[in-house]
Amino acid sequence: MSNQDRSATVDDKIYACLDLERPKSFFLFAGAGSGKTKSLENAMIRFKSEKKHLLLKLKGQKIAIITYTNVACDEINKRLKYDATFSISTIHSFAWELIKPFQVDIKAWMKEKLKNDIAELEGKSRAGRPGTKTAIDREKQIGQKKQRLGNIDKIKKFTYNPNGTNSDRDSLNHSEVINMTADFLLQCPLMKRILIKQYPVLLIDEAQDTKKELMDAFLNVQKQYSDQFVLGIFGDTMQRIYNDGKIDLGPKSLPSGWEVPEKTINYRCPKRIVKLINKIRSKVDQHVQVPVGNQIEGVVSLFIVDTRSNVDKIRVEADVAEQMFTITRDEKWSQKGFKVLTLEHHMAAKRGGFFEFFQPLYMIDTLKTGLLDGTLSGVSFLTQKVLPLVLAKRVSDEFKVARIIREYSPIFDEDAIKNSKDPLGEIRKANTAMEEIYALWANGQDPILIDVLKKVKEQNLFVIPDDYSPIIYRTPEQQNAPESDEEQDAVIGAWETALNVPFSQLEEYASYISDKSRYGTHQGVKGLEYPHVMVVIDDEEARGFMFKYNKLLGAEGHSEQDRRNESEGKETSIDRTRRLFYVTCSRARNSLAIIAYTTNVETVKDYAISQDWFSDDEIIVL
Numbered sequence: 001m002s003n004q005d006r007s008a009t010v011d012d013k014i015y016a017c018l019d020l021e022r023p024k025s026f027f028l029f030a031g032a033g034s035g036k037t038k039s040l041e042n043a044m045i046r047f048k049s050e051k052k053h054l055l056l057k058l059k060g061q062k063i064a065i066i067t068y069t070n071v072a073c074d075e076i077n078k079r080l081k082y083d084a085t086f087s088i089s090t091i092h093s094f095a096w097e098l099i100k101p102f103q104v105d106i107k108a109w110m111k112e113k114l115k116n117d118i119a120e121l122e123g124k125s126r127a128g129r130p131g132t133k134t135a136i137d138r139e140k141q142i143g144q145k146k147q148r149l150g151n152i153d154k155i156k157k158f159t160y161n162p163n164g165t166n167s168d169r170d171s172l173n174h175s176e177v178i179n180m181t182a183d184f185l186l187q188c189p190l191m192k193r194i195l196i197k198q199y200p201v202l203l204i205d206e207a208q209d210t211k212k213e214l215m216d217a218f219l220n221v222q223k224q225y226s227d228q229f230v231l232g233i234f235g236d237t238m239q240r241i242y243n244d245g246k247i248d249l250g251p252k253s254l255p256s257g258w259e260v261p262e263k264t265i266n267y268r269c270p271k272r273i274v275k276l277i278n279k280i281r282s283k284v285d286q287h288v289q290v291p292v293g294n295q296i297e298g299v300v301s302l303f304i305v306d307t308r309s310n311v312d313k314i315r316v317e318a319d320v321a322e323q324m325f326t327i328t329r330d331e332k333w334s335q336k337g338f339k340v341l342t343l344e345h346h347m348a349a350k351r352g353g354f355f356e357f358f359q360p361l362y363m364i365d366t367l368k369t370g371l372l373d374g375t376l377s378g379v380s381f382l383t384q385k386v387l388p389l390v391l392a393k394r395v396s397d398e399f400k401v402a403r404i405i406r407e408y409s410p411i412f413d414e415d416a417i418k419n420s421k422d423p424l425g426e427i428r429k430a431n432t433a434m435e436e437i438y439a440l441w442a443n444g445q446d447p448i449l450i451d452v453l454k455k456v457k458e459q460n461l462f463v464i465p466d467d468y469s470p471i472i473y474r475t476p477e478q479q480n481a482p483e484s485d486e487e488q489d490a491v492i493g494a495w496e497t498a499l500n501v502p503f504s505q506l507e508e509y510a511s512y513i514s515d516k517s518r519y520g521t522h523q524g525v526k527g528l529e530y531p532h533v534m535v536v537i538d539d540e541e542a543r544g545f546m547f548k549y550n551k552l553l554g555a556e557g558h559s560e561q562d563r564r565n566e567s568e569g570k571e572t573s574i575d576r577t578r579r580l581f582y583v584t585c586s587r588a589r590n591s592l593a594i595i596a597y598t599t600n601v602e603t604v605k606d607y608a609i610s611q612d613w614f615s616d617d618e619i620i621v622l
Contacts, residue, residue: 009261010028010039010261010262010263011039011042011043011046013026013259013261014026014028014039014040014042014043014232014259014261015043015046015047016259017230017232017259018043018047018052018201018230018232020052020055020056020200020201023200023201023226023227023228023229023230024230024257024258024259025222025226025229025230025231025232025233025257025258025259026230026232026233026258026259026260026261027233027235027250027251027254027258027259027260028040028232028233028234028235028261028262028263029235029236029250029251029260029261029262029263029287030234030235030236030262030263031236031238031239031263031264031266031277031281031287031289031586032236032238032239032266032268032269032277032289032582032583032586032587033266033267033268033269033289033529033586034263034264034265034266034267034289035263035265035267036205036234036235036236036263037067037072037076037205037234039234039263040065040076040203040205040232040234041076041079041080044063044065044076044079044080044086045079045080047063048080048083048085053083053085053086056085056200057085061197061198061199061200062084062085062086062087062198062199063085063086063087063199063200063201063202063203064087064089064094064198064199064201064202064203065086065087065088065089065203065205066089066090066091066094066202066203066204066205066210067088067089067090067205067206068090068205068206068209069090070090070163072205073088073089073090076088087199089162090162091178091204091210091211091214092162092174092177092178092375093162095177095178095180095181095214096160096162096177096181098181098184098191098194098195099177099180099181099184099191100160102184102191103157103158105184105188106158106172106180107152107153107155107158109180109183109184110152110158110172110176111149111152113176114145114148114149114152115149117145118142118145118146118149121138121141121142121145122142124138125138125139125142133478133479134489134492136470136474136478137470137471137474137489137492138489140469140470140473141466141470141489141492144466144469144470148169151169155169155170156170157170158170158171158172159171159172160172160177162174168463173377174370174375174376174377175370178211178213178214179213181214181217182211182213182214182216182217185214185217185218185220185221186216186217186220192221192224192225195221195229196221196225196228196229200228200229200230201229201230201232202218202229202230202231202232203232203234204218204231204232204233204234204235205234205235206234206235206239207233207234207235207246207249208235208236208237208239208240208245208246208249209235209240209241209245210245210246211244211245212244212245212246212247215245215246215249216246218231219231219255222255223255226255226257233249235249236287237249237250237284237285238281238284238285238287238579238582238583239579239582239583240579241579241580241583244369247571262287264287264288264289264290265289265290265291265292266289266290266291266292266586267292268529268586268589269291269295269298269586269588269589270291270295270296270297270298270299270588270589270590271291271295271296271297271298272297272298272299272300273298273300273585273586273588273592274289274290274291274295276300276585276592276613276614277289277582277585277586279611279612279613280578280581280582280585280613281578281582283578284575284578296590298588298590298591298592299324299327299328299590299591299592300591300592300594300614300618301323301324301327301592301593301594301618301619301620302594302596302608302613302614302618302619302620303320303323303593303594303595303596303619303620303621303622304596304598304601304604304605304619304620304621304622305595305596305597305598305622306598306599306601306621306622307540307597307598307599308599311597313536313538313597314351316595316622317340317534317536317595319622320534320593320595320622321333321334321336321338321534321593322334323620324338324532324534324591324593327591328532328590328591330532330590330591332531332532333532333591337531337532338530338531338532338533338534338593339530339532339533339534339587340534340536341533341534341535341536341584341587342535342536342537342538345358345362345372346358346359346362347536347538348512349362349509349512352508352509352511352512353504353505353508354505354506354508354509354512355505356497356498356501356505357449357498357501357505357506357509358371358498358505358509360493360494360495360497360498361376361379361494361495361498363494364490364491364494366491367491367494372513373513374513374514376467377465377466377467378465378467378468378495381462381464381465381467382449382506383506383509383510383513385404385408385462386452386453386456386462386506387506387507387510388400388404389401389404389405389434390437390438390441390452390503391507392404393434393438394441401434405430405434405461408462409430409460409461409462410460410462410463411429411430411433411460411461412430430461432459433459433460433461434459434461436455436458436459437452437455437456437459437461440452440455446502446503446504447502447503448499448500448501448502448503449498449499449500449501449502449503449505449506450471450472450496450499450500452503453468453472453499454472457472457473467491467495468492468495468496468499470492471492471495471496471499515528528587529587529588529589530587530588530589531588531589531590531591532588532590532591532592532593533584533585533587533588533591533592533593534593534594534595535581535584535585535592535593535594535595536595536597537549537581537594537595537596537597538595538596538597539556539597539598540597548573548574548577549577549581549596550598550600550604551573551574551577552574552577552578552581553596553598553603553604553607553608554603554604554606554607554608554610554611555598555599555600555603555604555607556600558572558574562574601621605619605621
């Protein structure tokens with residue numbers, strides 16, 4: 001059977017599941033570069049071409065498609081010619097549209113959450129030592145939450161912007177919306193019925209990274225209403241990149257009666273790289289991909305770097321690029337026309353120049369996902385309000401400066417302008433505020449982030465987010481209060497460290513998460529591909545417990561914890577590392593260079609050959 005025929009068969013199976021008279025849920029299991037989203041689009045185009053969508057329109061129903069990014073939403077919408085039968089959105093947008101009408105329930109949920117948060121903080125406060133910086137910060141947090149709780153009954157309608165900072169009094173943040181949706185779907189029978197009534201078909205792309213609690217809620221609805229509701233899951237457990245995704249989501253964990261089509265063609269990678277990634281995942285499952293028949297052979301090289309003596313890693317990586325040019329004769333390698341993918345984010349942060357801002361926030365589990373996708377409210381405030389304003393001022397784009405201030409600043413609050421005796425004075429006040437803030441950059445200065453935020457607060461230009469307002473609002477006396485013997489609130493401590501860095505690090509971080517940087521990681525390149533890829537793996541520099549390349553490459557034995565996790569069926573650091581290695585290697589369309597820093601050169605080389613990952617002539621020891 002030809003590659004085209006195989007894809008058509010898979011697409012036929014998906015389409016058959018969309019029979020609204022006999023609905024059937026499915027999991028499309030497909031590896032990297034296999035065109036999962038393409039199959040989703042093909043099913044929808046056929047659904048429309050065969051006029052099945054007209055029945056939905058008559059009933060006022062839609063097919064919901066949840067995809068990973070706004071860019072992906074736009075692309076699918078374009079392919080489906082913006083047909084209103086298909087509701088295409090990110091998970092945050094979909095969740096909000098589902099719960100938005102339940103304003104009374106939202107208010108009750110928020111009250112309960114805030115009461116619980118306050119009780120927890122007050123318990124810590126009673127156990128701690130008064131008068132310390134930690135105690136002062138905690139009291140500010142309690143005050144903020146009590147103020148928010150006290151204001152809730154005044155809120156007529158909660159708001160939420162999936163792409164915004166959500167810092168207004170009536171706003172919900174990203175995690176609140178996701179957690180609330182999961183709770184409502186699990187606990188409220190009416191919400192389940194509304195979901196299946198509005199969307200008899202729900203398709204989720206990259207489902208392995210949908211937050212576990214929300215994915216469980218969708219699966220619960222499907223189980224209860226399997227004869228009325230199609231849940232279509234598109235994903236690959238090997239490509240799960242977020243720790244809050246559902247670990248065991250896969251064909252073996254699904255209820256009986258599901259269709260499980262499988263795509264085995266890799267349309268992205270050349271033959272040599274397909275062979276490599278098949279070997280990488282062979283110990284996890286039996287999913288084997290085949291390259292497209294007319295695909296090029298491709299190039300793979302493993303560079304093993306001995307770190308028993310001091311190594312200039314930036315110089316090494318430049319040398320590797322030159323050697324890849326010699327091997328491939330492709331000038332992109334000599335002109336920095338390649339993507340560098342690192343073991344961990346803070347490795348990319350070091351190379352990209354934003355390590356001190358990124359690292360403290362990344363170490364906090366509750367902040368990690370929002371930091372990586374830019375949705376963390378304290379981060380989005382900086383990247384969507386403060387940074388664009390400064391960049392616009394830097395190039396004297398006064399029109400953009402005015403637009404940002406009008407859109408976000410309390411100075412231009414409708415009530416403030418209406419009640420002001422001098423509306424023009426309010427406008428002049430905004431101009432003065434901006435000049436005061438931008439003066440921090442005078443004479444080529446690179447101001448500290450916290451100083452910029454204090455100026456923003458002082459000039460009342462924007463409302464400071466709760467994430468770090470206790471730090472910004474400290475008086476000099478409070479700032480100099482003694483440190484506590486007890487551990488500082490981890491989140492506040494992380495923000496205090498992150499904000500005491502030059503503003504330029506925020507610029508580099510924003511470039512990184514928008515994929516404009518030359519550096520990236522497996523999380524940052526989800527769904528993306530590049531002609532030439534350099535993968536840098538270095539356990540010593542990563543300094544993390546999440547990933548262990550020395551173990552994956554045979555240079556370090558399994559720990560007692562690894563063996564315990566394996567025996568209990570739990571995820572190990574080796575499992576996580578294997579997934580990362582698979583995802584990074586599978587981004588390359590033409591050539592792939594892997595740099596492994598290690599003190600066990602011969603062991604790594606022998607292991608790589610024994611596993612048939614690389615041949616001897618593909619390995620270069622530096």
